[in-house]
Amino acid sequence: MIVVHDKPVTLIGGAEVSKKMLDRAQSFGPCVVAADGGADAALYNGVMPDAVIGDFDSLTDWARGQIPRAALHPIPEQETTDFDKCLRNIAAPLVVGVGFSGNRLDHQLSAYNTLVRHPHRPCVLLGVEELVFLCPPSIRLDLKTGCPVSLFPMGAVEGVSDGLQFPIDGLNFAPDGRVGTSNTALGPVDISVTSPKMLVILPQESFEQAVQALLSARSWWPAP
Numbered sequence: 048m049i050v051v052h053d054k055p056v057t058l059i060g061g062a063e064v065s066k067k068m069l070d071r072a073q074s075f076g077p078c079v080v081a082a083d084g085g086a087d088a089a090l091y092n093g094v095m096p097d098a099v100i101g102d103f104d105s106l107t108d109w110a111r112g113q114i115p116r117a118a119l120h121p122i123p124e125q126e127t128t129d130f131d132k133c134l135r136n137i138a139a140p141l142v143v144g145v146g147f148s149g150n151r152l153d154h155q156l157s158a159y160n161t162l163v164r165h166p167h168r169p170c171v172l173l174g175v176e177e178l179v180f181l182c183p184p185s186i187r188l189d190l191k192t193g194c195p196v197s198l199f200p201m202g203a204v205e206g207v208s209d210g211l212q213f214p215i216d217g218l219n220f221a222p223d224g225r226v227g228t229s230n231t232a233l234g235p236v237d238i239s240v241t242s243p244k245m246l247v248i249l250p251q252e253s254f255e256q257a258v259q260a261l262l263s264a265r266s267w268w269p270a271p
Contacts, residue, residue, distance in 0.1 A: 049120050049136040050098050052078050055258070056139040059085035059096070060130060060146030061105055062154065063175060066092050072143040072173060075258050080137060082129040085146050086110045100136055101129035128154075131161045134168050141169045141261055148174035159246060163201045166243030166268035169261055171254075178254055182206075182247050183264040185239040189256050190232040194249070198227030202244035210236035220245065243268040 050056060055076035059069070061084040069092050073079065081089050083101025087110045090096075095113075099106065100120045111119070122132045130147060147158045162170060162181040171180040182198070190196070196211060200220035208215045212231040215238070220227060228248075238247070249257055 048138050049100060050078070050080055050138070052137075052139045054078065054139065055141040055143055055262070056080055056137055058082060058130075058133055058137070058142050058144045058170075059089050059094075060144060060158075061085050061088065062146045062151070063149045064088040064092065064146040065175075068145050068173060068175070069094065071254060072145050076139075076141070076143045078139075080133060082133045082146075084110075085129075086114060088146055090114075100133045102132070105129075128157050128161065130158050131164070134161060134165050134170060137168070141171065141258065143258065144170055144172040147172050148177075148179075159201065162246070163244060167270040169264075169267055171257055171261060173251060173254055176251055177248055178251050178257055179246055179248050180257065180261060181243060182238060182240050182245040183261070183267050185237070185266070186247075186260050186264050188232070188236045188238070188247075188249075188253075188260045190234070190236050190249075190253060192232065192234050194232040194253060196230045196232050196236060197248040198230065198238075199246045199248060200224075200226060200244055201246060202242065204240050204242045204244040206238060206240035206245065208236065208238050210234055211238075 057072040057076035059081045081096040081099045084105030086099045
């Protein structure tokens with residue numbers, strides 16, 4: 048394990064990252080890890096990463112020259128993405144990822160795949176418009192009435208809910224079958240699911256509530 052922390056950790060990717068977005072993430076996770084070229088984004092925003100993890104194929108020479116050698120952790124294998132390399136090497140109550148959505152759809156989909164393949168690593172990805180996280184076994188979200196809530200299955204999964212305009216009780220979700228997009232919160236929402244396959248998508252305005260809910264979740268998916 049490269050990074051071990053008792054508080055949330057901010058992880059920066061190579062897609063769009065604004066200073067405002069980074070400040071929001073760091074309000075919960077002051078320790079900053081960069082995924083390869085995300086180190087450039089960190090430095091451009093005045094943040095020195097505590098660690099840089101990846102295959103270093105997009106880390107610029109300029110950024111490499113600014114960062115202490117002890118903070119550079121190259122993992123040369125090409126079988127996994129830099130996000131995967133980071134997530135599996137960070138032990139923290141929550142990883143807050145910025146810079147993992149917006150630039151390329153294939154990279155974005157790959158990040159969602161990584162969330163599902165590492166369900167025991169709590170992580171929320173904050174984007175410009177929305178945020179995404181893998182639903183834990185049970186979660187309570189303190190949402191406002193009318194807040195959009197989308198549930199997208201990455202595999203076969205069932206669940207129950209309270210506080211959604213369209214309850215999910217008794218439904219069988221699958222990526223090639225029923226999905227749960229375009230739902231709406233009637234107020235605080237409780238969701239429980241049967242397996243680590245359901246992505247929760249909320250407006251970025253709900254970031255603080257989502258982080259608090261993930262940190263308060265009573266259980267998470269066990270390590271394989």
